[in-house]
Structures are given as C-alpha cells and as structure tokens.
Amino acid sequence: MDGRKMRESEVNMGHLMQPNQANVAGNVHGGEIMKLMDNTAGIVAHRHSRTNAVTARVDELEFMKPIHIGDYVTFRGKLTYVGSSSMEVLVEVFVEDLSKEGSPERALRGYFTMVALGEGNRPEKVPRLIVETEEEKKVFLEGEKRYRSHKEKKSRS
Numbered sequence: 531m532d533g534r535k536m537r538e539s540e541v542n543m544g545h546l547m548q549p550n551q552a553n554v555a556g557n558v559h560g561g562e563i564m565k566l567m568d569n570t571a572g573i574v575a576h577r578h579s580r581t582n583a584v585t586a587r588v589d590e591l592e593f594m595k596p597i598h599i600g601d602y603v604t605f606r607g608k609l610t611y612v613g614s615s616s617m618e619v620l621v622e623v624f625v626e627d628l629s630k631e632g633s634p635e636r637a638l639r640g641y642f643t644m645v646a647l648g649e650g651n652r653p654e655k656v657p658r659l660i661v662e663t664e665e666e667k668k669v670f671l672e673g674e675k676r677y678r679s680h681k682e683k684k685s686r687s
C-alpha cells in the first residue's frame with residue numbers, strides 16, 4: 531500500500547490500575563505506565579506498517595500527574611510523522627478517578643519512534659502518511675523537525 535491516513539492507526543486502550551502496579555504509597559510505578567505507553571505505540575506502528583516494529587527512541591516523556599491504584603487510565607496513541615522505515619507516535623495518558631465527578635485529566639505524554647522491521651530484522655519501508663487537515667499538517671511538520679534533528683545528531687555521533 532502506498533499511503534495510510536493519519537487517523538486510521540489511532541489506538542485507545544483502557545486499564546484499571548491494580549495493586550501489583552503500585553508502590554507502598556499507592557502510586558502506580560512510572561515504569562508500569564511507560565510499558566503500557568510503549569505497547570500502545572507498538573500497536574499504532576504495527577497497524578500502520580502491518581509489520582513488527584521496535585522502539586528506537588522516546589522523546590519528551592513528561593509525567594504531569596500521579597496515578598493511583600483503582601484509577602481508570604486511558605492510553606491514546608496516534609501517528610505524528612512517518613519517515614522511510616520509522617514512525618513517530620504521540621502517546622498521551624489520561625487518568626480518571628471513577629468515584630469522583632469530572633473529565634479524565636492528562637497525566638503523561640511522550641513521543642515514541644518505532645522502526646518497522648522486515649526480513650532479517652532489518653528496517654523496512656512503511657506506507658507514507660496521508661495528512662488531510664490543517665491540524666494534521668502542523669503535527670506532521672513538527673514531527674518532521676524532530677526526525678531531521680535526530681538524523682543530524684546520529685550522523686554527528
């Protein structure tokens with residue numbers, strides 16, 4: 531396939547936080563959330579590329595709110611940029627205390643660069659990203675800037 535639309539690979543996953551995911555104070559471990567974010571990014575990348583993808587990089591991972599046992603947590607992943615074999619996925623995490631009124635609040639976010647692997651576990655070309663709205667174009671151009679900056683850093687190291 532030549533191209534796939536940006537919104538086609540969006541993923542939303544919900545999890546109820548369990549006692550075995552928390553420390554003694556009742557806060558969920560950051561690593562637990564990072565793992566679920568990585569899973570979300572992996573599903574988005576797999577859906578776009580239709581092949582297995584590995585995590586090559588995580589950028590701007592920001593913890594904005596604590597998450598507690600019993601909170602309902604939603605992971606939303608969407609593509610922001612696609613290179614040749616790499617795909618950048620924005621993963622946002624929303625937290626909701628089910629026993630209180632109010633909308634879910636954003637607790638974390640981060641950009642995951644996933645690389646599609648083909649035969650011999652080598653990077654494989656993926657479909658291009660079709661952007662349709664002005665907002666999608668803006669997101670894509672910002673992703674492209676980060677992609678170019680990573681390439682430049684890699685070529686200097």
Ligand SMILES: CC(C)(COP(=O)(O)OP(=O)(O)OC[C@H]1O[C@@H](n2cnc3c(N)ncnc32)[C@H](O)[C@@H]1OP(=O)(O)O)[C@@H](O)C(=O)NCCC(=O)NCCS
Nearest residue numbers: 584585586587612613614615616617643645652653680681
């Ligand atoms: C990701 C990996 C396959 C890239 O291999 P590589 O030999 O560097 O491949 P290339 O140089 O051809 O790069 C392939 C793509 O990955 C991107 N890439 C590679 N390293 C990157 C990095 N550190 N940050 C961002 N993008 C990166 C390149 O920009 C390129 O993108 P493009 O094809 O869209 O232009 C390799 O580094 C790897 O296997 N890493 C371990 C991944 C892993 O196991 N993750 C799970 C963690 S336990």
